[in-house]
Amino acid sequence: MWLVADPDTRIYLLGTMHALPRGTDWDGGKVAEAMRAADALVMELSPDELAAAGAVFGQLAPRSAPLAIDRRLSGEALGGYRRLEAKGGDFGGDRLDDWAVMVLMGQRTAALAKLSPDAGVEAGLTAAFRDADKPIGGLETAKAQLLLFETLPPEAQRTLLERAASRADSAPREVGALADAWSRGDVAALEAVINADVEAVPAARKAILTDRNRRWSAWVKRRMDRPGTLLVAVGAGHLIGPEGVPALLEADGLTVTRVQ
Incomplete structure (x- = not known):
């Protein structure tokens, strides 16, 4: 967690895990202080928007024409997909776009790692x-x-899906390790994992990380013009590294301090 402050405004930036093992202790120490001090909470999605996400996914995810999964994936990627599929869950098969299949695979992987959105930071x-x-x-x-x-280019979607399927066997262990690194506040470990996931797909990195970080840092900078205390909670990957929100705010001349 970081703090952006001037004489009359404090904005806490909390890097979250959207799903965690039940019983994870994350809301003590400085986080508890920030929660008590904050006048309001801002997340990636408001509760109403989060509740609407399933319906929106249902509208956007279907392909215009079915395409069998074995025409999209081959070799180890197809094998990984089939093995994850055998562990339970319908990933859309031929009915959904590549990105949507990847999202559903990710949800199943989190469940296998015993991570639950109900135990995630946003829910708490x-x-x-x-x-x-x-x-x-x-x-x-x-x-x-x-x-x-x-709206990612089709080749970027396919690469993301292939990478996810190729790593399906090890993914629950890797996701669990990511949650452990987050619990320790190990920024270097988080950055290494997140960079490995997106560096191979520059279009995805730009759309999902870099561009959003720039929009959010601009929002925080504007919000500093109004007094008060705010807690902003977004995925931890958006707050780390030279293109993370804290680094961008520092580059714009704001005072940013890591507080936990």
């Missing part, structure tokens, strides 16, 4: 701020977020 923050009767907002809409994937 939403409950806490609702109990405190504090407002909760969002930086994006569900449709805008999913369109980031839907």
Whole structure:
């Protein structure tokens, strides 16, 4: 977690895991202090937009014409897909776009790693701020977020799907290790994993990480003109590295301090 501050405004930037093992202790220490101090919470998606995400996914995910999975994947990638499929779950097969198949595979992988969205940071923050009767907002809409994937070039979508399928056997272990690194606050480990995931697909890195980080840092900079205390909670990958939101804000001359 980082703090962006000037004499009359404090904005805490909390890097989250959207799904975690049940019982993970993440809301103590400085995070608890930030939650108490904040006048409002802002997440990637507001609770209403998060609730709408499933329906939006259902609208955007179907292909215009079916394409069998064994015409998209071959070799180890197809094998990994089939082995993950055998562990339970319908990933859309021939009915869905490549990006949507990858998303459903990711959800199944998280479940196999015993990570639950109900135990994730966003779920806990939403409950806490609702109990405190504090407002909760969002930086994006569900449709805008999913369109980031839907509008990726077809070759980028296919590469993402192939990489996910090729690593399907090891993915639950890797996701579990990522959650452990996050729990330790190990930024270097997080950056190494996240960079490995997106460096091979520059179009995905630009759309999903870099461009959003720039939009969000610009939003934070504008919000600093209004007094008060705010907690902004976004995926941890958006807050690390030279293109993360804290680094971009520092480059714009704001005072940014890591506080936890």
